Amino acid sequence: MSAAEHWQEDLDLILHAARQAGEVAHGFFGQAPEVWWKNEGRSPVSTADFAANDRLESLLRKARPDYGWLSEETDDDVARLSCETLFVVDPIDGTRAFINGDKTWCVSVAVVHRGQPVAGVLVAPALNEEFSAVKDGPALKNDDPITVSVGHADNKLVIAADEGLVKKFDPAFREMVHRVGHIPSLAYRLAMVADGRIDGTIVKRNSHDWDLAAADLIVERAGGRLVDLDGRRLVYNRSDVRHEMLVAGAEGAVRDLLPKVAGGAG
Structure with missing residues (x-):
């Protein structure tokens, strides 16, 4: 299998896992999940964050046991530093928005190889949006190619x-x-x-x-x-x-x- 095929398989895997985690998190959305505060009270974390993290970890680590793991909601293990490839995960990016009923939150999952991301997905269930990319491939939103801005007529x-x-x-x-x-x-x-x-x-x-x-x-x-x-x-x-x-x-x-x-x- 070529490297491109391998990273595409990883992209398919993390997209599936992020969708699953998004469904888990969305089940808590608007339901006033229990919230704790970490980092000396500066950052919230909810029951939904932990539940989504558990779903991601169970799916991804089982599928790629040789990959390292780095997640906002998992205690860091320095063993990841010896891994050439690892998953980098935020089960709910935008927890403050999530607990306030704002739809602008997403599940973020990347595969990082030798310090660089080679596959990445963002799944925003409350917005019905998915973003994805793989090394040397296009960036997609809901399966359609996307590009950055080319500027505005007013030059703003x-x-x-x-x-x-x-x-x-x-x-x-x-x-x-x-x-x-x-x-x-x-x-x-x-x-x-x-x-x-x-x-x-x-x-x-x-x-x-x-x-x-x-x-x-x-x-x-x-x-x-x-x-x-x-x-x-x-x-x-x-x-x-x-x-x-x-x-x-x-x-x-x-x-x-x-x-x-x-x-x-x-």
Whole structure:
């Protein structure tokens, strides 16, 4: 079997698993699931997160016992660092949205090989949307190819970003930016970049591999980039899975945003 065929099989596997986990999570949606707070009270986790994680883990680890495992809702095992290939999972990306009844949440699953995503899916059951990509293949939304934005007639740069960050832009550049409202799921926000609904986004410090890996590949295969402030692509499955400030978007958006964000990133 060629590498391309292998990654396609992995894509089919993770899409099936993400759909199953999405069904599990959706069963809790709007039903006031029990919620706990982690990271010193800064981050919520619900019964639905754990149930979806259990479904993903049971399906994926059984199918690929030699793959490593990294999930937001599983205690980290450093054994993953010795794995050439692993699953990177967020059972519900956008838990705050989920518990508040906002439909903008998704199940995020990626296969990462030698530090780079080679298959990725985002399943958003409440929106009836699925995004997927495989290394060297197209980015898809509900099985239709998608591409990043090619710009707008008014030359406005449509971005998702923290209001405080946008206020740091110089006045002339700020006039050229249209900031959209808050999108609680980072993975879904990147999917919006991939299908051209927004031109780009700025990702604040302390995002994690599980927030990014699947969406990163989808953005890339849609013709965009997710990079650090030096313009470098991300490396996954490091000992520290947190990331510094990032920029994602169509090529023109990344080119315009990088110097502005880097200049005010302190």
